[in-house]
Amino acid sequence: MNPLPPVLGGWPDGLQAMLAVDVECDAQGLPLRLLELVRLHCSVLNSCDFCIALHTEKTLNLGVAPTLVDDIVSQRGPSGLDEGESTALAYATALTRLDQNDEATIAGTTSALRQHFRPKDVIVLTYAVAQINAWNRLARADPAST
Numbered sequence: 001m002n003p004l005p006p007v008l009g010g011w012p013d014g015l016q017a018m019l020a021v022d023v024e025c026d027a028q029g030l031p032l033r034l035l036e037l038v039r040l041h042c043s044v045l046n047s048c049d050f051c052i053a054l055h056t057e058k059t060l061n062l063g064v065a066p067t068l069v070d071d072i073v074s075q076r077g078p079s080g081l082d083e084g085e086s087t088a089l090a091y092a093t094a095l096t097r098l099d100q101n102d103e104a105t106i107a108g109t110t111s112a113l114r115q116h117f118r119p120k121d122v123i124v125l126t127y128a129v130a131q132i133n134a135w136n137r138l139a140r141a142d143p144a145s146t
Contacts, residue, residue: 005050007141018138021131028124030117033062034085038092038125039132040072045096046136084116088125095129 008015026032036059043051052073059069071078081089087109094101094109113122 005139005141007138018131018135021127025124025128025131028120030121030124030128033059033064034088034125035128036062037064037072037081037085038088038128040069041089042092042096042129042132043136044073044075045093046133046140048136048139050139051132051136087112087116091125092129095126096133 026035036055040052040055040059043055056069056073060066065080068078068080070076071080078086078089091109091113094106098106110122113125117125
């Protein structure tokens with residue numbers, strides 16, 4: 001895997017705070033498979049090579065089929081997802097691509113998500129999506145410009 005992007009090491013307290021959010025998301029009872037699929041999917045949408053490599057490795061280590069991981073990384077319609085996972089990825093897409101989705105689209109994906117997950121799980125997924133989007137932006141930041 002690529003070394004840690006320099007900007008991530010430039011503020012150790014900030015890095016620890018970011019990691020703490022990930023730990024909390026992972027501890028809330030959602031399947032780690034789901035959280036890692038969402039993180040990988042968002043990283044692909046954001047073209048973050050560092051995070052794609054990291055979350056590819058994590059999903060494979062969780063036993064996710066290599067063909068599913070490859071489908072997500074290559075942005076083919078992934079097969080092998082259950083309905084809840086598919087809905088979570090659609091929700092993650094809507095939140096990641098805010099410039100391409102209006103409030104009605106986001107509300108629709110949120111409503112669909114609620115058909116598969118408890119209210120707290122929807123909140124945790126929202127934090128997980130926001131968090132991976134923040135990680136993607138930090139990893140892609142040019143440290144020379146910070």
